[in-house]
Amino acid sequence: MKAVEYVEKIKSGELSAVETTKAVIKEIKKLNDYNYFNTISESLALELAERADKNPKGRLAGLPVSLKDDLCIKGVETTCSSNILKGYKPTFNASVVEKLINEGAVIIGKTNQDTFGFGSFNVNTDYKIPKNPLDTTRVTGGSSGGAAGFTALTKFPHVAIGESTGGSIAAPCSFCGVTGMTPTYGLVSRYGLIDYANSLDKIGPIAKNVEDLELVLDVIKGNDKKDSTSLNEDLKNDNKVKKIGLIKETLNVDPKIKDLVLKKLNETGIKYDIVSLPTITKSSLSSYYIIAMAEASTNLAKYCGMRYGQEEKVNLPFNEYFSNIRTKNFNKEIKRRIILGTFTRMAGYRDAFYLKAMKVRTLVIEEYKKTFKKYDLLVSPTMPIIAPKFSEVNKLKPKDHYMMDIMTVGPNLAGIPHISLNAGTYNKMPVGIMFMGDYLNEKKLFNIGNGLQDN
Amino acid sequence: MTKIGIEVHVQLNTKSKVFCSCSTKQSDEPNSNVCEICCGFPGSKPVLNKEAFEKALKIALALGCRINKETFFSRKSYFYPDLPKNFQITQYESPIGENGKYMSIRIRRIHLEEDPGALIHKGSYCLVDYNRSGIPLVEIVTEPDFKNAKEAREFLRKLITDLSYLDVYDKKSEFGLKADLNISTTGAKVEIKNVTGLKDIEDALVYEEERQKDEIPRKNETRGWNSEKGITFLQRTKESEDDYGYITETDLPLIEIGNKLLNQIKESIPELSEEKSERFTSDYKLNEKDAKVLANNKKLAELFEKVAEKVNPDIAAKWIIRDLMNQLNYHKKSLNEIEIKAESMIDLLKLFEEKKITDNTAKQVMINMITKKNFMPKKYIEDNNLIMKSDDSQIEKWCKEAIKETKKAVEDYKNGNEKSLNFVVGKVMQLSNKTANPDAVRKILVKLIRK
Known part of the structure; x- marks a missing residue:
């Protein structure tokens, strides 16, 4: 059942939010071995469900919504899947949470992710690794892995709130066969989102269908005075898609994936050209990782066992105490990114790495702008592969992990909206197709998505 | 030859902090004026306080800086327990103002940043008070243009006066003024970090100038200042510049300073001490020394101008500078502690000017004005029959x-x-x-x- 239909039934009294909530929580517990949830916010969920039954007014009245574990909920453990934040209960709600609750949503819990968003497979988590809903020997994709996995498996109406820095919504959607919208940077307030890389982080919905994405995005978007990067503009109304550009360089993937993407694209019946985007496809990945890691390495500095999260008895000078806490509670990938990120911004390297990456980012944005003068949307596969097996992932080097983001980093670096839709299956595993639009052109993406989904 | 350059940190007198809405009052209970933003909790984001930004801009303009039409914030990374995020939001590449000049000293740059919290050492342990965290600071960096401590002192005194004319700084808070001092005499460059208050800044420079005569520094070094003992002490020698790994603070968007804002702030800049003392000599025919004494203190200057509207300026200047200040010194009070109403002063000096009271009576009344609250000179004179007798x-x-x-x-x-x-x-x-x-x-x- 679609969210819209479900909310109507809550409003008419045909369905009970409390009953649905209880059933969803039971289901989460039953699916425990998939490791999708870090925390179930049972008492909060029941309280919100009761409220929705009593006064089913909001646009999301009674709708179960899960949140990626990097979004703060007041009084509910929020960890970004990292040991360093174990036991941390924020003192305030993320703006997104406020908006969801105001519209009657039922917050059911916090979903698993790569720690602080650092990964494309969700294997870098300090919790148990989430398993692919279609094949438990495979990964969910990441970093919003718990969100996409649970969305795929649940039998109930549900929308997950994910977050993408370099592809963390699109990647798990592609691997789990669900749909996700990464909106224009700044469309959704980041207040209360625990930062990975501030200039790249975007909150967006993951759902089983496009209408649900549209509904929830409409609730969570909008200017917020607490986030200075939050946009004042609303979405563009024009949703007509006349011409699409298929990105040439992204077709160099497994032919089966390419075929599925082309087949899906042809279903649109819309004219398309093959376009070459040399700067974007060649330079996005390196520029992205330098900026993301540089920002991340400063964001992670605050975790030092002093004000929240893990702490110990202080019996060392402060810098040794900080090092001790960080050494014990940061996993290998976090340490790698802190070291790399710090390196790229140090005197003597800053010009060659950090500042250069910022310049490249400007070139990437310019290339998109130029391309969107000719095309309403761009399209590519979401991921270069289908969800790999854990045994395969274990053999990959860090650089191979980073290469997985080759399709998704471009739109993320530029902050343009993109939607990942299921294009079919290959070896019984889902393959994603990704459409990208110009700033605030989410309605074109929803339009194309609505036309393409299997109903 | 001695070369001194200073980096002055001035706390702005805004109502709320620079990136959140917490009060800037520091006298309150420790950690009472704090929130998730100034304590750097995960997920919180800074929002720039417009008042703080405009005050920083006002300082940059008043000190003759070139204004960067596009300015932004950066993260300066270092680990320290008083720094909630372990980075400070400050400005690096594009400060609000650059290349200014003030009292013939070149100003390298002026930028806006956040104050860290305060560490309170208690024997074997240490407490942190975040009430100070996020108070807006303006850093004013001079070129090494001072030739001795005296020049630096005069610069700072005048600067403080002008900052109070600009209404950006609260002179009452002695701790609102901090400086890092760079001093080189015959040897390598020495930096004295974190000296608080005007007097200590002077003392530290004088001490260091003397010290370097005996102990010529061979390597660049960073020293601390022990206020109680009145000495500097070695913290570390420096082989290279500190590396803070600056990156852009992308939670705060680029600020474009339009001509409208620029003109508006320019127009809001009042007459500063230099111009004021010149005007006092030309308009009121005061001697240069008196004009300077008055102009270098906002409260005195304001009092003088109000009184001089009604009373002969010579009498006004003489009584304010000589008698009022003498009595204040004698009663160990500062001008900030007392409230002298211009009206009372006018009442008193008018009677004196019209020879209705004697010099002696006027002095006696002045003492009462300083020591008593809500004292009304005219009534006191009448009640006590103090009008001059010429019968x-x-x-x-x-x-x-x-x-x-x-x-x-x-x-x-x-x-x-x-x-x-x-x-x-x-x-x-x-x-x-x-x-x-x-x-x-x-x-x-x-x-x-x-x-």
């Missing part, structure tokens, strides 16, 4: 009595000791409760004694 017959009575009581002095005067008359005059003043017109008293005394 000859009354004065003659006092004089006759005085002559009787000061026989020796009168004899001495008759024998040619002119000064002895003062003693007799004093006696008359005493008898008249200081209200007798001194000129009349003199005339009558001379007449009576010569009879």
Whole structure:
């Protein structure tokens, strides 16, 4: 059942939010071995469900919504899947949470992710690794892995709130066969989102269908005075898609994936050209990782066992105490990114790495702008592969992990909206197709998505 | 040759902090004016306080800086327990202002940043108070243009005065002024970090200048300042510049300073001390020294101008500079502690100007104005019958009595000791409760004694 239909039934009294909530929580517990949830916010969920039954007014009245574990909920453990934040209960709600609750949503819990968003497979988590809903020997994709996995498996109406820095919504959607919208940077307030890389982080919905994405995005978007990067503009109304550009360089993937993407694209019946985007496809990945890691390495500095999260008895000078806490509670990938990120911004390297990456980012944005003068949307596969097996992932080097983001980093670096839709299956595993639009052109993406989904 | 450059950190007098809405009051209970933003909790984001930004811009303009039309914030990374995020939001590549000049000292840059919290050391442990965290700081960096400590002191004094004219700085908070001092004499460059308050800044520079005569620094070094002992001490030698790994603070968007804002801030800049003292000499014909004393203190200057509207400026200047300041010093009070109403001052000095009270009475009233709250000079003078008496017959009575009581002095005067008359005059003043017109008293005394 679609969210819209479900909310109507809550409003008419045909369905009970409390009953649905209880059933969803039971289901989460039953699916425990998939490791999708870090925390179930049972008492909060029941309280919100009761409220929705009593006064089913909001646009999301009674709708179960899960949140990626990097979004703060007041009084509910929020960890970004990292040991360093174990036991941390924020003192305030993320703006997104406020908006969801105001519209009657039922917050059911916090979903698993790569720690602080650092990964494309969700294997870098300090919790148990989430398993692919279609094949438990495979990964969910990441970093919003718990969100996409649970969305795929649940039998109930549900929308997950994910977050993408370099592809963390699109990647798990592609691997789990669900749909996700990464909106224009700044469309959704980041207040209360625990930062990975501030200039790249975007909150967006993951759902089983496009209408649900549209509904929830409409609730969570909008200017917020607490986030200075939050946009004042609303979405563009024009949703007509006349011409699409298929990105040439992204077709160099497994032919089966390419075929599925082309087949899906042809279903649109819309004219398309093959376009070459040399700067974007060649330079996005390196520029992205330098900026993301540089920002991340400063964001992670605050975790030092002093004000929240893990702490110990202080019996060392402060810098040794900080090092001790960080050494014990940061996993290998976090340490790698802190070291790399710090390196790229140090005197003597800053010009060659950090500042250069910022310049490249400007070139990437310019290339998109130029391309969107000719095309309403761009399209590519979401991921270069289908969800790999854990045994395969274990053999990959860090650089191979980073290469997985080759399709998704471009739109993320530029902050343009993109939607990942299921294009079919290959070896019984889902393959994603990704459409990208110009700033605030989410309605074109929803339009194309609505036309393409299997109903 | 001694070269001194200073980096002054000034706390702006805004109501709320620079990136959140917490109060800037530091006197409150520790950690009471704090929130998730100034304590750097995960997920919180800074929002720039417009008032703080405009005040920083005002300083940059007043100090003759070139304004960067596009300015942004950066993260300066270092680990320290008083720094909640372990990075400070500051400005690096594009500060608000650059290349200014003030009192013939070149200003390298002026930028806006957040103050860290305060560490409170308690024997074997240490506490942190985040009330200070996020208070807006403006950093003013000079070129090494000072040749000695005295020049630096004069610069800072004038700077503080002008910052109070700009209404960006609260002079009351001594701790609102901090500086890092760079001083090189004959050897390598020495930086003295974190010196608080004007007096300590002067003392540290004088001390260091002397010290370097005996111990020539061979390597660049960072030193601390021990305020109690009045000495600097070695913290570390520096082989290279500190590396703070600056990156852009992308939670805060680029700020474009439009001409409208620029003009608006420019227009809001009031007359500063230099111009003011020039105007005092030309408009009120004050001597240069008095004009400077008045202009270098916002409160005095304001008081003077109000009083001078109604009273002869010479009298106003003399009484404010000489008598008011003397009495303040004598009663160990500062101008900030007391409330002197211009109206009271006008009432008092008008009576004096019109010769309705004596110099002595005026002084006595001034003491009351300083030591008593809500003191009303005019009423006090009337209630205590202190209006000057010029009635000859009354004065003659006092004089006759005085002559009787000061026989020796009168004899001495008759024998040619002119000064002895003062003693007799004093006696008359005493008898008249200081209200007798001194000129009349003199005339009558001379007449009576010569009879």
